[in-house]
Amino acid sequence: MDKQAKATDNRRSTPDTAIYSQPTPLTGAETVWATLVGEGVRDVFGYPGGAILPVYDALRKFPIRHILVRHEQGAAHMADGYARASGRVGVAMATSGPGATNLVTGIATAMLDSIPMVCITGQVSSKVLGTDAFQEVDITGITLPITKHNFLVRRTEDIAPALREAFRIAQSGRPGPVLVDITKDAQQNSAIFDFAAAAPQPYRPHPMLSADSTSIRETLELLRTAKRPVILAGQGILHSGAMEQVRALAERTQIPVACTLLGLTAFPASHPLNLGMMGMHGESWVNHAIQQADLLIACGMRFDDRVTGSLSTYAPNAKKIHIEIDPAEINKNVRVDVGLIGDLKEILETLLPRLPGRDGAAWLHAISAMKGDAAVHDIQQLPDNGHLYAAHVINDIWRETKGDAIVVTDVGQHQMWEAQYYKHDSPRSLITSGGLGTMGFALPAAIGAKVACPEKEVWVIAGDGGFQMTCPELATIVQEQLKINIAIVNNGYLGMVRQWQEKFYDKNYEGTPLLSPDFVKLADAHGIQGAHVRRRAEVVSAVETARRHPGTFLIDFHVEQEDSVYPMIAPGAALHEMIRRPKHNPLVETATEE
Amino acid sequence: MLHTFVALVEDKTGLLARVTSLFRRLNVNIISLTVGGTETAGVSRTTIVAEAAEDRAPRIMASLYKLEGVLDVDDVGRHSAVIRELAMLKIAADQSTRSDLFQLAEVFRARIVDLAPESLMMEITGSASKIEGLVQILLQGNYRILEMARTGRMAMRRGHHASQVLEALGDTTPRIDPKTLSGALKLEDENHA
Ligand SMILES: Cc1ncc(C[n+]2csc(CCOP(=O)(O)OP(=O)(O)O)c2C)c(N)n1
């Protein structure tokens, strides 16, 4: 069978439902797949090797699509992108030793962004465990601080309970990655498979959850008396599925909303109450509004240093209400006045019927005044000065896709420009590594997103640096016959680092100028079509070509090399002390220094 | 300041590593850590003394609770509690110094548990300050402490207080086999300052 046929013929058999209705003897390897099927899994991203081979051997009996990756880091990012796009648990699989260690960056990425994911690794046989056997590595030890939990399974009968528990843990409370390491002999031996009996312990809510009537009353009172309130919208809104509730809160109280990077799609960009992104590269009026606020209502966000700037000067006059599922986040970075600890949706449902009426006009008016000339005018109106700016590229992709695509970004300047110039109106339509800031994330995560949501248009927006970290996954795209549009924002530099060198290291561009292959030829070598774009006039037609093309299409956008992301908060500076766009900047009409 | 936490955890391999790894990750130094059995089979009790700013206790507790297998956490340092530590000291001693050491042991309610021609071993149970008091007196008296082993603190709240979590789990009946109790009971009424 040729490879492509093999790849597409992956969802082979129909499920054998008998094994779920009565206890049946299965090998450990079969148990792995049977449990995954029972948990509703349809797709697994993985890479085989000796210690996981029994599991691969049993795959043909189960209705699961296996996507062969080119590096296990890719498998983890794919499972992660799959989860971010769909809300379902992503599954990655690898062999022991180097296969397992290659997952590590992807697991940490999911951990820092609270993404539900289950990683399954093969392990050497229990008889040689602890002897430094060939390809033995203590992966449960290595991943201990970067997983929500992990398991080392040595016995066949423990496989199903551990896996089911892993799915429960990955999704409950604050989600996160779970790793299940299974010895080879546990895969090979047989045991009675009893799916129902392997059901996990019921979810035990964290004992420190609290949203008692006193805190609710205090919250309502703060909402009633606040003159300058701002809602801070984080990714927890997506996890909790509280988009409607947050919207109702904002609309009924006329309180404006500022979003974190990961919360950008939790509240529609086009909503009149949406101020935009806060933090290090947030627009000036957003950060000013936060600094001047007398009340912050933080919803499912964790006051990361990238959104607070210096803590001692953060929102000094604001009372703070923190609605959050993880008690360990309360008072971690920012002291709050009221902590409502629990599921955001439930807490907002309690608050909504009792919300006080407010007149928010004066504060909203004050914020629009702050925008003043800083408001992002339509950058489309700018005359073509012969240069190609990343902002234009991204803004054009937004206009052409009507804001309807899932955009998966890498990490760097292009990531921030995407956040500024692609206006997201639907939940989960931006997938990006926020907490760990993992370069190389975009391409594999986009594959995961496309597998999860085949009906959606998926765009990769990556830098020339990060793209080269995981570009072998182009072959995965071809083998799996996926249609993804890839935009490389090629500035010849590790741009975000170069920007820091420009601002804080006397333009000493050490280690940041970057040579790249001809990305279009690279795509061609994979049988993927592509185009170079060097002028602004060519952007729209290239984007159109990519979208029309039935297969994956790559566009290499050769943009201005020494462009910088503005506004910017220097490390250690206060949130309102932004470096604004310099006057001579060609994008001068967007928020300039007075 | 020093915090004293008591955590009840499932008696499973690797759980202790999770607990200590957590403290390392939170950048909190562990001063002492004890682990042992409890009234419930399959549940271990750890007492963790850690150095951290006063306001960090809630986050440490919340993070401990996030670990799978941690059943209950108590910040006993905030409550009226009995806190004890056991130390064993091997002290250089010959015929001429032995009797003085016996007297010292008497005063501190320590016990001599081993006697050799050139040394003796003392066992002392009590608060950390009592143990440190004994050590100080020994050093001032120019005794040579050849070896010292301290268990670190164990703590239990005074009065009728039981783990709310275990109660909620419907699991309060002591499952200790009365036969194993005999040795432990002796310590009960020791009244240390
Ligand atoms: C794996 C990894 N290594 C290093 C970094 C540090 N880093 C952050 S942004 C950046 C530059 C990214 O360059 P490029 O991919 O070309 O994107 P650009 O900033 O130019 O848009 C680097 C090196 C990182 N985030 N991740």
Ligand SMILES: [Mg+2]
């Ligand atoms: Mg670059």
